[in-house]
Amino acid sequence: MKPFYNIFSSKKVPETKVKILIDNREKNSLVPSFLEERGFQVEFKQLPVADYIVKEIAIERKTVSDLKSSIISKRIISQLLELKQYPKHLLLVEGILDEDLYNSGIHENALRGFLLSVALEFQTPLIFTHNEEDTAKYIYVLAKKEKPSEFSLRASKILLSKEEQIQFILEGFPNIGPAKASALIKKFKTLNNIFQASEEELEEILGKRAKEFRELLD
The missing domain is CATH 1.10.150.20 (5' to 3' exonuclease, C-terminal subdomain)
Known part of the structure; x- marks a missing residue:
């Protein structure tokens, strides 16, 4: 049973902490710590899709080096397909100032073309952040912006032949x-x-x- 609060009372109603689900692989990142400092309740789980789930929004977080290696290994394709199982989702690329995005074995225009495909073909929004703290700030703003909703680890399936x-x-x-x-x-x-x-x-x-x-x- 939910607690009853007297709306006429002068006592301040306790604010419910926003919960953010985080994949276990993110434990070595500073992002969860920054989120806790900002008052969020973080819960680590083995997520089937994405690295962070904020109010039904799935976020795949990649450092610049992670992004380049996942493109070369082609792992990024399956990850983007899985990410689309959530109606609201985004790909967050971290460390854009610390590492040259185009300094890799991938041709610059091929990489630009791929990023355009992520946005246009996969219809997945791209966010570029400076560092882990900047990433946490984006998630903070996102969590405050979105209306509350119940969590679901079961993403809606896309039925394709x-x-x-x-x-x-x-x-x-x-x-x-x-x-x-x-x-x-x-x-x-x-x-x-x-x-x-x-x-x-x-x-x-x-x-x-x-x-x-x-x-x-x-």
């Missing part, structure tokens, strides 16, 4: 739209076959873009 899933992943790559994605699926059948295809084989469909696509995968 196998071919639709493959097409969705392919359209996340720079310069690959629906037509080229469909052509790749028609020729190679599976995602594994596409990723294993040589530059020469990819050129039949992607033309000059085949080299850029191949470089993202290697």
Whole structure:
């Protein structure tokens, strides 16, 4: 039973702390500590999706180096798909001032194209922060901005056929739209076959873009 508060009493009604669910892997980060300092109730769990859940909003937090390595390993694709299971979600990239985003094995324009695909194809908002404290401040503002809601660890499932899933992943790559994605699926059948295809084989469909696509995968 919820406690009853007399609205005519001069006593101050205790304010309920906002709870933030945090994935266990974030325990080594300073972000949870900064959030606790700001009065939030943090609870660590093994989250199936995202690193932080704030009032039904899923947040995937990545440092600049995490982002680059996850692009190279292609892990970012599955993470973005999982993130979209939450109607409200965002990708937060931390450390933009401390580390050069473009100083990596990924071509600068390929990286720019990928970030544009995150925003346009995956329809996932991107937030860039300076450091862990700045990240905590963004989460603080977000938590104060959003209306309260009950937590759910069970994200709403996106029901896509196998071919639709493959097409969705392919359209996340720079310069690959629906037509080229469909052509790749028609020729190679599976995602594994596409990723294993040589530059020469990819050129039949992607033309000059085949080299850029191949470089993202290697």
